[in-house]
Amino acid sequence: MTALKAPAERVRLAWMPQYSVAAAVAAMLVVGFLPFVKMGLVVNGFVLGAIIATGAIGLTLIYGNLGFANIAHGDYMAMGAYVAFTIITGLLPLVGIEGQGFGPFTFGYSLLIALPLAAAVVAVGAIALDIGIYRRLRNRQVNPVVIAMASLGLAIAVRGLIQIIWSSEKLQFPRESRQVYHLPMDVRVPPDSIFIGGLAVVLVIGVYVLLTRTKIGKAMRATADNPDLARVSGIPTERVIWATWAIGGGLAAIAGVLLAVFQAQLLPSMGWEFLIPLFAAVILGGIGNPYGALVGALVIGVSMEVSTQWITPSYKHAVAFIIMIVLLLARPRGLLGGSA
Amino acid sequence: MAGIYAVFALGLNVHWGFTGLFNIGIAGFFALGAYTAALLTSPAADPLLFEEFAFAGDWAQLGFLDLGIDLWFVLALAAAGAVCGVIAVIIGYVTLRLNDDYLAIATLGIAESVRLFFLNEKWVANGSKGLYQIPQFLEGWLPSDKYNYLYMVVVIVVLAALFIMVQRVMQSPWGRVLRAIREDEVAAAASGKNVFRFKLQAFALGAVIMGVGGALFAHHIRFVSPLTFDPLLGTFIIWAMLMVGGSGNNLGAILGAFVVWGLWVGARFLPGELADPNYRFFMVGVLIVAVILLRPGGILGELRRVTRRRGERSAVRLDDG
Numbered sequence: 001m002t003a004l005k006a007p008a009e010r011v012r013l014a015w016m017p018q019y020s021v022a023a024a025v026a027a028m029l030v031v032g033f034l035p036f037v038k039m040g041l042v043v044n045g046f047v048l049g050a051i052i053a054t055g056a057i058g059l060t061l062i063y064g065n066l067g068f069a070n071i072a073h074g075d076y077m078a079m080g081a082y083v084a085f086t087i088i089t090g091l092l093p094l095v096g097i098e099g100q101g102f103g104p105f106t107f108g109y110s111l112l113i114a115l116p117l118a119a120a121v122v123a124v125g126a127i128a129l130d131i132g133i134y135r136r137l138r139n140r141q142v143n144p145v146v147i148a149m150a151s152l153g154l155a156i157a158v159r160g161l162i163q164i165i166w167s168s169e170k171l172q173f174p175r176e177s178r179q180v181y182h183l184p185m186d187v188r189v190p191p192d193s194i195f196i197g198g199l200a201v202v203l204v205i206g207v208y209v210l211l212t213r214t215k216i217g218k219a220m221r222a223t224a225d226n227p228d229l230a231r232v233s234g235i236p237t238e239r240v241i242w243a244t245w246a247i248g249g250g251l252a253a254i255a256g257v258l259l260a261v262f263q264a265q266l267l268p269s270m271g272w273e274f275l276i277p278l279f280a281a282v283i284l285g286g287i288g289n290p291y292g293a294l295v296g297a298l299v300i301g302v303s304m305e306v307s308t309q310w311i312t313p314s315y316k317h318a319v320a321f322i323i324m325i326v327l328l329l330a331r332p333r334g335l336l337g338g339s340a
Numbered sequence: 341m342a343g344i345y346a347v348f349a350l351g352l353n354v355h356w357g358f359t360g361l362f363n364i365g366i367a368g369f370f371a372l373g374a375y376t377a378a379l380l381t382s383p384a385a386d387p388l389l390f391e392e393f394a395f396a397g398d399w400a401q402l403g404f405l406d407l408g409i410d411l412w413f414v415l416a417l418a419a420a421g422a423v424c425g426v427i428a429v430i431i432g433y434v435t436l437r438l439n440d441d442y443l444a445i446a447t448l449g450i451a452e453s454v455r456l457f458f459l460n461e462k463w464v465a466n467g468s469k470g471l472y473q474i475p476q477f478l479e480g481w482l483p484s485d486k487y488n489y490l491y492m493v494v495v496i497v498v499l500a501a502l503f504i505m506v507q508r509v510m511q512s513p514w515g516r517v518l519r520a521i522r523e524d525e526v527a528a529a530a531s532g533k534n535v536f537r538f539k540l541q542a543f544a545l546g547a548v549i550m551g552v553g554g555a556l557f558a559h560h561i562r563f564v565s566p567l568t569f570d571p572l573l574g575t576f577i578i579w580a581m582l583m584v585g586g587s588g589n590n591l592g593a594i595l596g597a598f599v600v601w602g603l604w605v606g607a608r609f610l611p612g613e614l615a616d617p618n619y620r621f622f623m624v625g626v627l628i629v630a631v632i633l634l635r636p637g638g639i640l641g642e643l644r645r646v647t648r649r650r651g652e653r654s655a656v657r658l659d660d661g
Contacts, residue, residue, distance in 0.1 A: 063441075068441070069441040069444060069445070071364065071444070133629060133633065136633060137632070137633070143360075144441075145360065145362050145441070146632065148362060148441060148444065149362065149579075149583075149628070149632060150628070150629055150632045150633075152364060152576075152579065152628065153579075153625045153626070153627070153628030153629035153632065154625060154629055155625065156576045156621065156622075156624050156625030156628065157622055157624075157625025157626050157629065158625070159621065159625070160618055160619070160620075160621035160622025160623070160624070160625055161622055163618035163621055163622075164618045164619060164622055167618075168618065273452070275445075275448060276445070276448060276449055276452055279445040279448075283442070283445070314456055314459065315456055317452050317453075317456065318449075318452065318453040318456050318457075321446075321449035321452065321453055324445070324446075324449070325434055325435075325446065325449070328434060328435065328438060328442065328446075329434055
């Protein structure tokens with residue numbers, strides 16, 4: 001990143017987010033109005049995209065600030081979902097909070113309590129792992145690939161831990177089947193999807209405000225842009241890294257819970273298998289660019305769902321992968337440009 | 341079994357140990373190799389066993405090449421390697437120009453796509469039910485209870501051949517360039533080496549070795565299905581083997597394969613919960629992290645040799661990377 005380029009980049013950051021996201025949403029809607037595409041799939045795609053975005057924003061921040069691909073991110077997601085499962089089925093009933101079918105949703109209101117708790121647990125866990133493992137590697141100044149390697153080891157360990165504690169069987173949040181909403185154009189939306197989409201929007205706005213309006217957020221962006229310069233200007237980079245892990249881990253946990261609600265099941269492998277769409281979104285948006293990740297997530301989510309109109313649904317992940325490869329060929333730095 | 345895994349560890353050593361290519365989709369090449377071999381040698385599809393299964397096998401009996409099943413085994417190994425090599429070249433061509441992390445994600449994508457392909461395209465390989473009754477090499481030569489010894493010899497011969505090949509290749513000027521790329525890509529490029537070409541060749545070579553490993557596996561287990569190639573036994577454990585044994589050292593890779601596989605199988609006999617496969621899963625991950633933190637060079641570090649006279653063992657390669 002040269003000094004000459006920096007001002008231009010700043011200007012772009014200032015206006016890009018709102019417009020590019022709006023443009024992406026509009027483009028996807030236009031796709032939905034095409035006569036040969038089912039609108040319902042596009043809407044479903046938005047929901048899936050919202051989940052991908054929740055995970056991918058954290059992933060791209062970690063990528064940008066710490067400079068390595070966190071392969072354990074998917075497993076942090078799965079961990080979040082399982083922690084929430086325990087809170088919902090094990091802890092909250094002890095204080096008399098349980099039940100399902102809250103309002104129009106399949107889950108109980110205990111899920112709303114479990115969400116922030118699970119996010120906090122995973123965020124703390126992510127920081128602890130950083131202190132125990134990643135910080136040592138950072139201090140040794142090893143190649144970022146080696147740190148990614150360590151995160152692969154961690155991914156395996158976290159998944160192993162999930163299997164030890166919760167077994168490798170399928171689990172479910174307590175749920176009650178609910179009527180789906182019928183909208184025009186033959187769109188059927190389960191109420192849960194509205195919850196997922198709404199929460200994702202709130203989180204994205206939250207991250208946006210955090211990054212642009214708070215001191216730590218600005219420090220995070222500065223560190224992502226140029227770590228050395230940030231350090232010499234007195235930004236406590238270690239604290240920035242903690243904040244990055246807290247946000248990344250917390251968002252991952254929430255994404256995991258949302259994914260579990262969306263798929264109506266929990267599996268230890270759910271996080272690992274979600275890595276491909278996550279990384280596809282990050283790369284599509286440009287590494288280290290959270291707004292890009294959001295746009296990328298929507299594009300990937302909608303493409304994955306719309307593709308099921310023509311090909312077997314189980315190829316969804318391959319679709320995300322192929323989009324990513326094609327994009328890498330055409331624009332190696334992502335749609336919106338990144339810091340890598 | 342450990343011998344077969346040693347083949348994979350060798351292949352991964354070419355990727356990671358020598359060239360610094362981060363491949364987390366070994367399972368993809370594993371599966372491709374195994375399926376290629378299985379499809380080439382399997383007997384004709386029995387309509388009772390295989391529903392919806394149109395294409396497979398019986399190539400050996402088609403008669404246009406009357407080699408007998410045993411030569412077909414050799415051919416299957418070669419074909420498995422070739423298929424993986426071709427796929428690796430295609431993927432490598434796209435991703436090797438970019439930074440290391442992209443390659444990791446791309447290999448993950450290949451592994452998943454390969455798995456989905458064999459799972460969904462029932463006409464190719466019987467979907468989730470997989471292929472079984474894959475013929476054995478030199479079947480009928482020995483009574484079946486002694487057959488495993490014979491196959492062990494076969495695996496050791498193949499492993500030895502690959503070991504000698506990789507060892508020679510890595511000591512050649514070509515291998516030295518690969519290590520130069522691993523240590524400092526920019527410097528290697530500045531000395532006039534076409535980094536991309538070398539990486540592509542190394543990626544293909546490693547993939548070929550993995551393909552051969554897959555073929556050996558298919559003929560040993562005599563059954564392949566998409567579920568055989570899960571990330572744990574297809575990818576993670578091989579990483580653990582290489583890291584434990586010592587990346588950048590071929591002997592280390594083989595040693596690591598035997599040690600980790602020994603631990604893996606041995607843990608089954610531990611008392612109580614320790615024998616639980618989930619614990620072992622967890623331990624594989626912990627092992628990788630522990631090796632990176634505590635002993636980045638593995639048991640046998642990379643042999644660092646500037647000239648023939650001055651050789652020194654070194655475990656610092658990950659520190660100065």
